[in-house]
Amino acid sequence: MEMTKELLTVTEIEGRGRALVAAQPLRGGEIVLRDSPILLYSALPLITPSPHPYCHRCFKTLQKPQPQAQPQVCPWCSHYVFCGSNCLSAALSSSHSPWACQALRRLRDPSSPLSFQPLDRQVQASFLVAAYNLAVVSPSNFQILLSLQGQPHDSAVADTTAAAQFLHSLISTLCAPPPFLLEKQTFSAELSAALLAKDKLNAFGLMEPFTELSQRSSRAYAIYPKASFFNHDCLPNACRFDYIDTDSEHNTDMVIRMIHDVPAGREICLSYFPVNQSHSNRQRTLAEDYGFACQCDRCKVEASWSDNEEGEEEAEGMDEDQDQEMEASSESEPESGIDIEEAEAEAQGDADFPHAYFFVRFMCNRTNCWGTLAPLPPKDDGSPSNVMECNVCGSLKKDEHS
Numbered sequence: 546m547e548m549t550k551e552l553l554t555v556t557e558i559e560g561r562g563r564a565l566v567a568a569q570p571l572r573g574g575e576i577v578l579r580d581s582p583i584l585l586y587s588a589l590p591l592i593t594p595s596p597h598p599y600c601h602r603c604f605k606t607l608q609k610p611q612p613q614a615q616p617q618v619c620p621w622c623s624h625y626v627f628c629g630s631n632c633l634s635a636a637l638s639s640s641h642s643p644w645a646c647q648a649l650r651r652l653r654d655p656s657s658p659l660s661f662q663p664l665d666r667q668v669q670a671s672f673l674v675a676a677y678n679l680a681v682v683s684p685s686n687f688q689i690l691l692s693l694q695g696q697p698h699d700s701a702v703a704d705t706t707a708a709a710q711f712l713h714s715l716i717s718t719l720c721a722p723p724p725f726l727l728e729k730q731t732f733s734a735e736l737s738a739a740l741l742a743k744d745k746l747n748a749f750g751l752m753e754p755f756t757e758l759s760q761r762s763s764r765a766y767a768i769y770p771k772a773s774f775f776n777h778d779c780l781p782n783a784c785r786f787d788y789i790d791t792d793s794e795h796n797t798d799m800v801i802r803m804i805h806d807v808p809a810g811r812e813i814c815l816s817y818f819p820v821n822q823s824h825s826n827r828q829r830t831l832a833e834d835y836g837f838a839c840q841c842d843r844c845k846v847e848a849s850w851s852d853n854e855e856g857e858e859e860a861e862g863m864d865e866d867q868d869q870e871m872e873a874s875s876e877s878e879p880e881s882g883i884d885i886e887e888a889e890a891e892a893q894g895d896a897d898f899p900h901a902y903f904f905v906r907f908m909c910n911r912t913n914c915w916g917t918l919a920p921l922p923p924k925d926d927g928s929p930s931n932v933m934e935c936n937v938c939g940s941l942k943k944d945e946h947s
């Protein structure tokens with residue numbers, strides 16, 4: 546994890562918990578955080594006849610061969626595939642330790658009660674195995690996970706108790722408790738519930754690449770130690786870029802870049818979902834999944850709009866997966882009520898829509914994208930770039946407003 550030159554500090558803000566605040570004036574395009582995950586797990590069903598088409602450690606696609614690397618299968622379970630011998634050997638002493646390998650093998654057994662469970666439950670099982678394995682291979686990172694926001698009694702995570710009871714009793718009958726937790730006598734359904742709560746509030750989705758033809762889905766989920774401190778704003782001043790299929794050892798790192806300039810002392814926020822969502826969808830998601838009522842400037846303005854103004858296009862009901870997991874998903878239908886042409890007209894000056902400028906300048910208008918545009922990082926001489934990059938489809942365009 547790298548916090549670039551103390552650009553951000555962690556501060557407690559009443560009613561918002563911990564927050565990341567600009568320690569100095571920040572410029573549009575500036576990279577304010579690079580963070581590596583402490584834990585990664587698959588978003589795909591745990592019980593599948595054939596292995597997933599991704600490396601089980603770094604989650605790069607196996608369909609695009611890596612230079613000088615041949616996919617390798619785990620020699621113990623003969624199921625999980627890794628993109629090369631480096632990933633395999635790193636995984637065997639970390640994410641795919643003997644404990645994790647055995648736990649996953651037993652959970653995948655056709656007679657396992659997990660076979661009859663829906664995808665959500667199977668993904669929660671993958672998370673719990675990854676979390677308990679973290680206690681085996683890195684007790685210090687496990688403590689970081691435990692220190693993140695999220696308790697089983699939080700309103701947003703009430704449904705995790707039943708999941709925790711089912712999964713804990715299953716895992717504890719199939720696998721020996723991780724030694725670190727056995728020593729501390731904390732291997733329990735309560736701990737599983739706390740871990741699931743932390744996952745729900747803090748996991749980021751690692752997304753499939755953008756296409757105009759279909760919705761994006763998550764390939765994997767990841768927990769980042771510092772990025773977990775970003776609070777939400779419906780008009781964010783920073784956004785996340787990720788590079789899952791790049792030919793780099795750090796392909797699962799996330800990079801947070803400023804969307805525009807902000808003064809020192811200002812809180813830096815992400816949007817936990819694509820910014821085109823309507824006011825009612827945003828409020829519902831934030832209340833149900835994150836346990837708070839958003840009172841950002843945009844919500845204050847839009848709260849006074851009539852339902853009609855809010856978006857004639859708004860789709861009925863929202864796909865559960867769309868809203869979840871921290872700005873993961875730009876996997877949304879155009880259900881926003883934000884019409885870019887209308888926004889352009891309103892941006893000329895309308896008190897009812899003071900944030901129209903944001904959509905015109907910072908929202909990608911490519912079909913089905915709904916990504917956020919941020920300037921490229923400043924040049925070597927410190928001068929700002931006037932090229933905007935979309936954090937979902939990667940399109941570049943000249944910033945007409947700079």
Ligand SMILES: C[S@@+](CC[C@H](N)C(=O)[O-])C[C@H]1O[C@@H](n2cnc3c(N)ncnc32)[C@H](O)[C@@H]1O
Pocket residue numbers: 560561562563564693694746747773774775776777778834835836837838839840
């Ligand atoms: C990923 S955590 C963010 C860091 C968190 N504040 C902490 O103390 O660790 C997400 C949680 O932060 C809180 N949060 C995020 N954005 C907020 C906002 N705009 N207003 C109030 N609470 C917020 C909610 O409790 C939410 O479930």
